[in-house]
Amino acid sequence: MIDSKGENAGVLSARPLLVRDPDGSLRLPALATVHSHAFQRAMRGLAQRPVAASDDFWSWRGQMYSLASSLTPESMHAASLAAFRELARAGVRTVGEFHYVHHQADGTPYDQRTLLADVVIDAARQAGLRVALLRAAYHRAGPGRDAEPGQRRFCDPRVDDVLRDVDALRAKWTGDPDVVVGVAAHSVRAVPPSWLAPLRDYATRHGTMLHMHVAEVAREVDECVAETGRRPVELLADQGLLSDRFVAVHGTNLLPHEARLLGDARAFVCVCATTERDLGDGLPDLTALRTAGARLCIGVDSYALVDPIEDLRALETHERLRTRARVTFRPAHGTPAEQLWREGSLEGAAACGFADAGGHVVVRRDHPALALVGDEFLLDAVVFGCGAGVIERLDRDEARETPRDAKPPSRQAKRE
């Protein structure tokens, strides 16, 4: 393992990851993508042309808001189903859905307040995924700024409204072994500091995961300092949010001591490499995070493209670009490729609140991408030389209980 702090990680690292079936096929733990906004799948290809004098994260966000404003329960379900089916074909068994589009376009709640969360969960189940629905709290445009019109359907006036919806979702989906409900704070920009303690207390009381966008762009760091006198991770540490059930999404703009705060808490950091590079966010200091003992995992985030192997590979290849070095970390056990796969599967499932990977992906030994590769380097070749197209199929472990209103998931989902 990268660090000496992780008992869980130590146990995980003792398991053989790559197993050869009698027919020669290779089996690996199914993949997990910890940070998803499924509706953004409908944006693919739509934000790749200039729209402003100088395009950046914020001009992309304006385009995303116009899509979010147009969503209906039906189109939310359709986009989510397309997104989740694409994930399943790419070997993903577990998705963390960071859900923040809650209400009608003008901000009025639906009669059934959790309608949009429910349709997203339904879509995930229909696609054969396990889902952690992370119901996000959102209140404002930023410090001292009310929500903009395009943000109203994300917003709740009181943190109690958020927690009541989490309660309702937990009550509705309890007993479905493929659904976990957790809490999210959207960001230090959208959530006032006074909401952090109630969200923390709820997650602690009910043992749920707590996810949050952290330091994706420099402006939100500056605004947080101006409002609170603290950088985002300092504020979260002060408020007691950091723990082994906390998932910091992005972590792009951290100082070394913030990486240490996350590592000391054994928190997860979810890196969404293919989205972060699409948005021009910048590169996180993964060496600092690994050294500190933070638990890395991956997220598809905006669905700019879907390739979880590219996402986990980028944890190393982007760090090579950032540091102008090769092979930037040495796991205490196993190879870098084994560690990266572990982060893309078992660690990701844990960050979503699941105890295991929930299945396996199968790769054919005679796939053309593995020609000329020696047996001892197969996993290195899959991680550093293959895309998700190398995955033959996803084998799901049997669910422990039959979900209500659903047929048992099929044992194998052949690629469509």
Ligand SMILES: [Zn+2]
């Ligand atoms: Zn996000």
